[in-house]
Amino acid sequence: MSTAHGITSYFTTPQHERLREQVRDFAESKVAPRVAEMEESRAVHVELSRLIAQQGWLGVTVDPKYGGMGLGHLAKTIIIEELSRVSGAMGAMVQASQLGVAKIVHFGSAEQKKRWLPAVSDGACLPTIAVTEPESGGHVLGMSATAERVADGYVLNGRKVFVGNSHVGDLHGVVVRTGPGSQGLSAFLVESDRRGLSLGTHQTAMGLHGFSFGELIFENCFVPVENLLGAEGDGLAVAYSSSILYGRPNLTAVALGIHQAIVEHTVHFARTHRRYEGPLAELPTIKQKLGQLQSQLMTARLTAYHAAHLLDAGIPCDAELISAKLTNVESSLDSARTAMEVHAAYGLFPGRHIERFLRDANHIYAPAGTSDVQRLRLAEVALGTYREEWSARFADQLRIPEQAPGRWWRR
Known part of the structure; x- marks a missing residue:
């Protein structure tokens, strides 16, 4: 990923990057050809949702003893990000299913886990x-x-x-x-x-x-x-913990994938569209905008990966999860507007995809708390009045065995 190679290599392992390649290949070969159909029909795409579930990715945070991948939240972020890069709708489908996984992982009885988690992991059950x-x-x-x-x-x-x-x-x-x-x-x-x-x-x-x-x-x-x-x-704890520990990082990943697509499509347009006897990208004003897009994307990815890594390490990170959602949602919306400015009238047509990215990005604003809610919670962190640290409460369940606190995964 040329836009942020340093960031990804700092947080990810070869296993993560193999997973990224697998998901990206699937997204480009199986999901991308269906995007136009989904946009035209606006109908729920049950077949594609099931096909994605059958890849086993819904069980990425599920213990292998229940048939899951056991790879944790950074791996989950990568899966959702790569799907959202091609289709925000299918990235959202996976993030919503993962949100459904959280309640069983954290609150399910032994019998409930034995019954449902294997079905989730093999794609037979979408929670x-x-x-x-x-x-x-x-x-x-x-x-x-x-x-x-x-x-x-x-x-x-x-x-x-x-x-x-x-x-x-x-x-x-x-x-x-x-x-x-x-x-x-x-x-x-x-x-x-x-x-x-x-x-x-x-x-x-x-x-x-x-x-x-x-x-x-x-x-x-x-x-x-x-x-x-x-x-x-336990209902309040189920709702809040699922929203904070899964919902916010999941939505962060959807926004990040959309953001990546915005930058890629805008850079391609600027390179190939000509003005004044040269590529649009050679104009100083356009270069400024491309630089802004790149900076915002790198910052967004850093906050997303850092928060997910802390979850995998079992380190208290509610504030980082909140900040990652706020940063990624706001920057993806801001970058979508900047991309529309670069595309001008061309950005208004579906064939350029930019208008789809803008529409999809707006859907990530409200779930798991609007940006105003995230700012209020961060204010509580600053004031020392933030009460429940859900990532601390569930640290033992969140921690990946191969990753000791404060260390990167073994490579």
Whole structure:
């Protein structure tokens, strides 16, 4: 990767780079030919989602004893980044599935892990997580969907919206209310074919065409007691830890992949498009913009890889995860605008891809907290009032065995 070779070689191992080559080859040969179709139809691309899952990449952070790759969060970042470089929609599909993996890895019982993680790892199961509701949005404690205890299980009622992989998911991790207050939230594993669970109509959005992030509707949906994830009252921890430890780095990786594509396509355009008897890239004003794009991309990748490396080392890094999401989202949006300036009117047409990158990048802003939310959390870090260090709480589960804290992987 010519744009940031020094950064990648500092953080990654030959194993990481082999994985990158594998994913990039797949993305360019299997995903790229379908992008135009996804953009035109705007329909959920179930076939491609399944094909990607079958590569085993959803199990990248799953212990090998459950059939996973066991390669950790930097490897996960690379997978999502390389897919997003070609298709933000398919990068988003993987990131949403990985978010669904988190709840089982961190809170699943031995029986739940044995049942579901091998299926996730071999691509037979696409998991999701469902937290957001129409009225409460990102205010988790404001949710109103409920689970009522009955003799041999629970009955769920309510709606969840903006659920990543809503229309392709096989196993939904649903956080609902079982009581009042912050201790009254619980999480459940709900199979997609459960009676009483239905899907809202898929609605096309501004970008990420091919990806689904829709509505789950629960109407007296019964789930057995063994589908309770963790204990009653663990719902808030399931939601927050999944969002911070998986959601933020996953979305960081999607933004990074889109950002990489923005720079590559803009550099190519500037080299091949001619003005004043020479390439556009020779104009000083354009060179300034290309330099700005390159600098922002390198900074974004550094924050993304550094945060993922700290997760793999089991080092507390909530602040780095927050900062990486903020930096990558904001810089990808800023670079998309700069790329549009370089392309001028040419950037408005789908054949140049730049307008797609701009649309897709905007989808990464809100999930796992908007940029304003990230700044508020970083302010708490600066003031010493940031409370829960989720990366410290789950350090033993996050740490890669081959990587001792403070050391790079063995090469």
